[in-house]
Amino acid sequence: MPVDVRARVVANTRLSPDYNVVALAAPDIAAGCRPGQFVMVKPGRGHDPLLRRPFSVFEILRNPSGIDGFSLLSKRIGVTTSLLYDLEPGDVVECLGPLGRSFDLVDPPRDAWLVAGGVGLAPFAAAAEDLVARGTRTTLFYGARSARELFYLDWFSSRGVEIVTATEDGSHGDRGHVTIPLERALGRARGELTMYACGPEPMLAAVSAVAARHGRTCQVSVERVMGCGMGGCYSCVIPVREDGGPPHYVRSCIHGPVFDGASIVWEYRRAG
16 A cells, blocks of 8 residues: 655755755555556645645665665756755655555566666666566666766666666667667567567557567666556546457556557557
């Protein structure tokens, strides 16, 4: 069950002028969180923003005797993300979670491929740690605008995760979108594998299409605006098709945010 806490900021690591990672002391939330789930957060005490906003849980913060809390990876875009960027240790953030449907992580001998676009890296720190603990061979395909927006590479590689990158300006890895090295690798892959993706929805649609062409399963974590995070406001609906039936809408906060990429109707107006 989700819990509602006022979490103290332990640290705020500013990775760039726009990206940061906030560590929060919220062990009650972290202890029940599974990779791919999210929290609804509100920094500050004013009315702007009025509502909480959803963020994937990035890392589960542990100590030798247990769990301390979790972290959030954020990109400064609007009011909430600007407030998160400006937080200092000792500040308080209202947090509700964990919420939503998590990834269905695989065990050996099946491999796991994580596909991240920009801030879509957010659910994959916790996922990678879980997968590595299972002994699952894990690869991260990570795309960004430039090398300056590729973060935590050493963190993932130190845990045994293989990293493949692509940048739009060609400053690190392939030049172009992350689907370029992904499709090349899928063309060579012969063993069993499951893909997991998070990022902008056009990227998720492209990754799902690549997975379908190669007959691979792909779980996607969608980024939708959510007013409540618990299914009450219907602000996060997404069109899906199940068992060959007609498209219909479901709430991504409770049916997701993780979906089978093949079930989402990415271009609803062209469906049916």
